[in-house]
Amino acid sequence: MKSLLFSALSLLPLITAETIKDIAHPSKELFNPHQPIYLGDVFWPPSMTFIAWLPTSQNTLTEWCWKATEATPQTLFSLGGIDALSTEEYFGENAYIQREGKRWADCRITPESERMGACEGVKDWDCEGRHKFTGPGTRKWSCWVNDKKAAIKEWEGKLAALEGAKKNGTRAESEKKEEEVTVTDAMFTPSAVVTGAMASGSLMSEFTAGATGAY
Numbered sequence: 001m002k003s004l005l006f007s008a009l010s011l012l013p014l015i016t017a018e019t020i021k022d023i024a025h026p027s028k029e030l031f032n033p034h035q036p037i038y039l040g041d042v043f044w045p046p047s048m049t050f051i052a053w054l055p056t057s058q059n060t061l062t063e064w065c066w067k068a069t070e071a072t073p074q075t076l077f078s079l080g081g082i083d084a085l086s087t088e089e090y091f092g093e094n095a096y097i098q099r100e101g102k103r104w105a106d107c108r109i110t111p112e113s114e115r116m117g118a119c120e121g122v123k124d125w126d127c128e129g130r131h132k133f134t135g136p137g138t139r140k141w142s143c144w145v146n147d148k149k150a151a152i153k154e155w156e157g158k159l160a161a162l163e164g165a166k167k168n169g170t171r172a173e174s175e176k177k178e179e180e181v182t183v184t185d186a187m188f189t190p191s192a193v194v195t196g197a198m199a200s201g202s203l204m205s206e207f208t209a210g211a212t213g214a215y
Contacts, residue, residue: 002168016203029054030158031150036142037097039071039087039107040064042119046134050087051133054080065119081158095141107141113129 031037042049052071053064071077073087083205086098116137124165145151 003053024081029080030155031082031151031164033145033148037105038112038139038140039077039090039095039097039098039143040068040137040139042133042135042137050090050135051137052077052079052085052087060117062119064116065133065141068133068137072135090141095143097143103146105143105145107143109140110142112139112142113133119210 029069031054035052036194039054041051050072051064051068053068055068056063059209069077069079071079071085071087073090076084078087079085082099084100085104087095089095090100094194096103097105097107099105119133156159
């Protein structure tokens with residue numbers, strides 16, 4: 001009984017980690033042009049780490065602990081399926097996000113700009129880019145894409161591609177199951193069973209009592 005309990009407890013961290021990984025991991029979600037990108041920082045003396053993340057419907061004060069990716073100013077980062085992003089003028093009055101050398105999104109101070117909760121090491125939560133954030137966080141900027149029409153078109157294209165990949169995966173899985181069923185059915189069709197019975201009967205007929213007595 002004790003060994004069984006110990007085994008169950010030893011698996012608990014793995015189960016917890018897997019469960020957490022499935023909760024809106026940043027690498028699994030796409031940037032929605034109808035929503036902002038948040039820019040903020042984490043100050044844990046003696047260093048400051050700059051971060052970027054996407055909002056959720058819950059919008060909790062600690063969601064950045066597992067959603068954020070490092071976004072050091074003037075250093076390229078990726079977020080929500082968008083590559084080649086960089087934060088510019090973070091400490092200025094008109095911060096913005098640049099993409100491929102162009103001003104891609106303008107940032108503003110909003111009522112959401114505030115101190116957030118503290119992230120205590122994120123021991124079991126895999127943040128995008130393998131970053132582990134520790135310390136109190138601040139949400140400073142909310143950034144909205146400038147060319148919204150182009151961003152929506154790109155977003156819809158990615159959604160369609162994901163949906164197509166999902167359908168293809170489902171179709172392939174369905175075809176695989178059908179093949180397995182066909183092979184299984186072929187092994188146990190009535191004709192196969194009858195043929196097997198006849199073969200067995202023919203073989204047994206050679207070993208009749210008379211034939212055995214001849215020896």
